Amino acid sequence: MTSSPTEVITELADALKEWLPTQRWFAGKDRAVESVTPVQAVSLVDGDPALVHSVIEVRQNGSSDRYQLLIGLRSELPDHLGHAWIGTRAQLACYDATQDTELTGLLLDLIARGESLAGLDFQHEPGAELESGLKSRPVGAEQSNTSLVYGHHYILKLFRKLVTGTNPDLTLHRALRAQQCEHIAEPLGAIQGSVAGEDVTFGMLQRFLPDAADGWAMATASVRDLMAEGEKHPEEVGGDFAGEARRLGQAVAEVHADLADALGSGSEGRELLETTVDAMQRRLDTVLAAVPELGAHEQGLRAAFEDARGLTDPIAVQHIHGDLHLGQVLRTVLGWVLIDFEGEPAAPAAERLSLRSPLRDVAGMLRSFDYAAHQLLVGYPGGSEDQLTERALEWARRNRDAFCAGYAEKAADPREHAVLLRALELDKAVYEVAYEHGNRPEWLAVPLSSIARITGS
Ligand SMILES: Nc1ncnc2c1ncn2[C@@H]1O[C@H](COP(=O)(O)OP(=O)(O)O)[C@@H](O)[C@H]1O
Numbered sequence: 100m101t102s103s104p105t106e107v108i109t110e111l112a113d114a115l116k117e118w119l120p121t122q123r124w125f126a127g128k129d130r131a132v133e134s135v136t137p138v139q140a141v142s143l144v145d146g147d148p149a150l151v152h153s154v155i156e157v158r159q160n161g162s163s164d165r166y167q168l169l170i171g172l173r174s175e176l177p178d179h180l181g182h183a184w185i186g187t188r189a190q191l192a193c194y195d196a197t198q199d200t201e202l203t204g205l206l207l208d209l210i211a212r213g214e215s216l217a218g219l220d221f222q223h224e225p226g227a228e229l230e231s232g233l234k235s236r237p238v239g240a241e242q243s244n245t246s247l248v249y250g251h252h253y254i255l256k257l258f259r260k261l262v263t264g265t266n267p268d269l270t271l272h273r274a275l276r277a278q279q280c281e282h283i284a285e286p287l288g289a290i291q292g293s294v295a296g297e298d299v300t301f302g303m304l305q306r307f308l309p310d311a312a313d314g315w316a317m318a319t320a321s322v323r324d325l326m327a328e329g330e331k332h333p334e335e336v337g338g339d340f341a342g343e344a345r346r347l348g349q350a351v352a353e354v355h356a357d358l359a360d361a362l363g364s365g366s367e368g369r370e371l372l373e374t375t376v377d378a379m380q381r382r383l384d385t386v387l388a389a390v391p392e393l394g395a396h397e398q399g400l401r402a403a404f405e406d407a408r409g410l411t412d413p414i415a416v417q418h419i420h421g422d423l424h425l426g427q428v429l430r431t432v433l434g435w436v437l438i439d440f441e442g443e444p445a446a447p448a449a450e451r452l453s454l455r456s457p458l459r460d461v462a463g464m465l466r467s468f469d470y471a472a473h474q475l476l477v478g479y480p481g482g483s484e485d486q487l488t489e490r491a492l493e494w495a496r497r498n499r500d501a502f503c504a505g506y507a508e509k510a511a512d513p514r515e516h517a518v519l520l521r522a523l524e525l526d527k528a529v530y531e532v533a534y535e536h537g538n539r540p541e542w543l544a545v546p547l548s549s550i551a552r553i554t555g556s
């Protein structure tokens with residue numbers, strides 16, 4: 100490589116403008132990319148292949164976000180890396196190096212050795228003895244970040260959109276580990292560094308749970324079973340999920356209790372309600388401007404948010420998961436594990452780190468039961484009164500109740516806060532409208548139809 104790492108990224112800028120919107124983890128797919136510039140770039144491996152670690156600034160619609168890139172450079176790109184190609188410069192193929200097992204092994208080895216390289220600190224958690232020399236494979240699932248699995252042992256998440264300060268995913272995992280929480284995958288290491296003088300977390304290594312099934316796959320299999328059973332009710336079919344939903348409710352309540360013990364909790368009154376409802380209304384303004392289909396429900400949404408403003412009881416607050424849904428929970432033989440404590444990918448860092456009502460996580464999970472029940476019906480020609488829709492509603496009701504009942508076995512019953520819970524659920528559904536609009540427009544009907552049902556609009 101004759102050019103400097105920064106020159107490489109600068110020369111790749113045009114290719115990156117095309118490539119970024121094709122990546123699942125790129126958060127700005129709904130806006131044109133105006134420019135891509137390197138904030139910093141360092142060489143981690145010289146030679147052929149070479150490896151450059153870079154932070155880029157992506158400008159869109161007048162604002163900008165920072166993303167982490169690992170760029171591989173090779174004189175010849177083998178076929179198995181063809182899908183990772185970004186562009187060619189100075190006769191070198193430049194590609195997404197997270198897909199290159201010849202290069203990614205180094206990241207685990209550096210963490211295992213606890214080394215610093217080119218301004219990046221590769222750390223293992225105190226007492227963690229890590230095996231090195233393992234090859235990685237990328238996690239197949241489409242995600243907000245890029246995760247690599249090493250053997251059957253470890254999973255390394257490389258954060259894509261960067262936030263300043265220690266990433267909440269790492270902070271909360273460390274806090275839960277200190278509480279010996281049973282419902283997490285143990286954090287084992289991290290890649291830390293700085294960008295423009297501010298600390299940044301680039302990666303987090305965790306114990307990989309090879310035999311875990313994800314909650315979304317389990318729940319949707321249960322819905323499919325039910326729909327195949329014609330006239331039967333959820334409790335009458337073998338694939339009933341309510342027992343798991345109850346255990347999941349217990350696990351979420353236990354994680355909340357551990358987070359509160361580790362990081363503190365409080366109680367808030369009027370001021371929090373005002374800022375919470377103001378934020379809901381602002382989010383609604385933004386999403387309404389982007390997704391006209393939401394307009395039909397504006398009145399119902401605003402009224403539900405304002406109902407919450409009128410509440411008088413104090414609200415318990417603490418650190419929470421922040422983006423809890425069935426895709427963020429894994430069922431192992433020992434029980435449920437929660438993953439990905441990063442919060443909503445689109446939320447500002449300060450909001451993700453603030454103390455909030457744990458009912459937000461409950462609302463996220465309730466939304467997810469609704470999603471699991473209704474996503475099979477996307478594009479389905481039946482009317483809203485037909486039998487499959489009835490089954491979907493029944494499944495969602497049963498599992499939402501079971502989840503709340505499980506939660507109530509370990510903490511206060513979330514159903515006692517119906518007005519706030521309803522507002523939080525609707526706020527989450529508004530977020531989902533924006534999320535689906537930007538990422539999976541064919542699924543937009545899922546949150547929209549829930550909003551219609553909940554608000555009666
Ligand atoms: N400890 C783990 N063991 C097994 N699989 C995991 C583990 N952590 C994450 N996964 C898998 O990797 C996927 C991505 O992880 P996640 O933390 O949700 O990343 P993202 O921030 O990109 O959404 C999850 O959906 C899950 O399937």
Ligand SMILES: O=P(O)(O)O[C@H]1O[C@H](CO)[C@@H](O[C@H]2O[C@H](CO)[C@@H](O)[C@H](O)[C@H]2O)[C@H](O)[C@H]1O
Nearest residue numbers: 242243422424425426443444466467470531534
């Ligand atoms: O990438 P993350 O897992 O951090 O979260 C984002 O993507 C999720 C989809 O993968 C999205 O979740 C929505 O769809 C789920 C089904 O795919 C459903 O279970 C959730 O209830 C629904 O919110 C999530 O909102 C988004 O932040």
